[in-house]
Each structure stands twice: as C-alpha cells, then as structure tokens.
Amino acid sequence: MIYIKSTSEIAKMRRSGRIVYDTFAHLKPLIQAGVTTKELDTAAEEFIRSQGAIPSFLNYNGFPASICASVNNVVIHGIPGGQRLKDGDIISIDIGAVYDGYHGDACRTFAVGEVSAQRKRLMEVTEQSFFKGLEFARHGERLFSISAAIQEYVESNGFSIVRNYCGHGIGRNLHEDPEVPNYGRAGHGIRLMKGMTIAVEPMVNAGGFATKTLRDGWTVVTEDGSDAAHYENTILITDGEPELTTYY
Numbered sequence: 001m002i003y004i005k006s007t008s009e010i011a012k013m014r015r016s017g018r019i020v021y022d023t024f025a026h027l028k029p030l031i032q033a034g035v036t037t038k039e040l041d042t043a044a045e046e047f048i049r050s051q052g053a054i055p056s057f058l059n060y061n062g063f064p065a066s067i068c069a070s071v072n073n074v075v076i077h078g079i080p081g082g083q084r085l086k087d088g089d090i091i092s093i094d095i096g097a098v099y100d101g102y103h104g105d106a107c108r109t110f111a112v113g114e115v116s117a118q119r120k121r122l123m124e125v126t127e128q129s130f131f132k133g134l135e136f137a138r139h140g141e142r143l144f145s146i147s148a149a150i151q152e153y154v155e156s157n158g159f160s161i162v163r164n165y166c167g168h169g170i171g172r173n174l175h176e177d178p179e180v181p182n183y184g185r186a187g188h189g190i191r192l193m194k195g196m197t198i199a200v201e202p203m204v205n206a207g208g209f210a211t212k213t214l215r216d217g218w219t220v221v222t223e224d225g226s227d228a229a230h231y232e233n234t235i236l237i238t239d240g241e242p243e244l245t246t247y248y
C-alpha cells in the first residue's frame with residue numbers, strides 16, 4: 001500500500017527532513033580523527049531532541065542507537081560504539097528523525113582527514129548516482145527508471161551496487177511501500193505519482209556487491225572486505241521538479 005501524502009503531511013515531512021539535514025551540519029565539525037562513533041551518536045541524539053524530534057532509528061526493530069555509523073568496509077547499520085575514527089577512514093552516517101509523526105531519512109559518507117583517491121572517488125560516485133536516479137523521480141515516470149539510472153552510473157564507474165538492501169517509501173512509517181531497489185530495468189515498476197515520498201539510498205561497494213551480516217545481527221559489511229559508501233535523501237514527488245526534504 002503506497003500512501004499519497006496530503007499537503008499537511010508534506011509540511012510535517014519538510015520539518016523532519018530539515019532536522020535531519022541540520023543534524024548533519026551539527027555533526028560535520030565533530031567528524032575528525034579521535035572521535036568515537038558513540039560520541040557522534042550522542043551528539044546527534046541530543047541535537048535531534050533539541051529540535052523537538054525523536055531519532056527514528058533508536059529501538060527500531062531493537063536497533064540500539066540513534067544513528068548508523070558505518071566505517072570503511074561496513075556498508076550499513078554499523079552500531080555506534082568505542083571505535084575511534086582515524087585519518088583516512090570513510091564513515092557513512094545514516095540519520096532518521098520523526099517530527100509530529102512523520103519521518104525524514106538521509107545518509108552521507110564523510111572523509112576523516114585526508115582519504116585515498118580511491119575512497120574519494122567511491123564517495124563521489126555514490127553521491128552522484130543518487131542524483132542520476134533523481135532525474136527520474138517525477139510524476140508519471142516508472143520507479144525502476146530511478147533504480148536503473150543508479151545502477152548504470154555506479155557500474156560504468158567500475159564499482160558495484162548492493163542488491164540485498166534497498167530504499168523505501170517513507171512517511172508516517174520509517175519504511176513503507178514501495179521498495180526502491182538500486183538496480184533494475186528502466187521503464188518498469190510502479191508509476192510514480194505526485195504526493196509519494198520515497199527514500200532513495202544507493203549503497204556502493206568498491207569490490208563485489210555481496211554483503212554479509214556480522215554476529216551482532218546488525219552490522220552489514222562487504223563480503224570481500226572492500227570499502228563501501230552510502231548516500232540517501234528523502235524525496236517528494238511533485239508535478240514538477242522533485243523536492244528533497246533532507247537536502248538544502
């Protein structure tokens with residue numbers, strides 16, 4: 001069941017999305033060698049609550065933190081803890097916030113100090129792939145045209161797109177229909193309509209696309225140990241240009 005959002009629901013999603021965006025701005029200066037991922041989590045939670053919102057991920061299916069902090073070969077769902085960031089690391093930080101019952105969800109991958117040219121390129125290709133997909137996030141387009149554009153861009157740059165996890169509808173629920181894969185056939189899938197809200201989130205591996213989950217039941221790593229990057233925004237389909245609620 002895909003929910004079409006009303007004007008008042010969209011206003012709430014703009015509010016939660018803006019809080020997510022502002023949380024990244026709040027964290028950015030803290031993302032330096034020596035900081036622990038738990039310290040970043042605490043800073044994010046305090047900021048989100050200071051805005052009158054609640055971290056979407058905290059206790060979601062039992063997730064024990066407010067952000068996902070995924071370093072280097074961790075693709076998604078890294079649990080914040082005592083790990084200290086080092087110069088040259090890359091860290092994907094996924095943040096969700098719920099305000100007045102509506103969620104915003106976004107992810108950015110950050111460089112810690114100076115990173116290798118390969119890691120820089122991985123981050124850039126991942127971010128750009130989102131914007132390639134965004135070109136098809138329009139009323140009347142087919143959903144998998146977004147997926148295909150992401151896949152084509154990532155693979156033509158020599159990286160691989162994760163298959164086991166995908167983007168999702170979002171609104172009153174953090175995850176709702178439809179699923180938004182990052183690979184697929186252009187011109188297929190459901191027809192997008194004005195008022196749909198979807199989180200599109202390419203997860204890109206430098207090596208193969210296979211992943212595995214660690215014994216903590218959450219942390220997803222690349223099977224071959226290669227690096228991974230992740231980029232996400234919440235998108236509102238309009239009758240014109242798509243609107244990003246988590247990007248300004």
Ligand code: MG
Nearest residue numbers: 105199201232
């Ligand atoms: Mg998401």
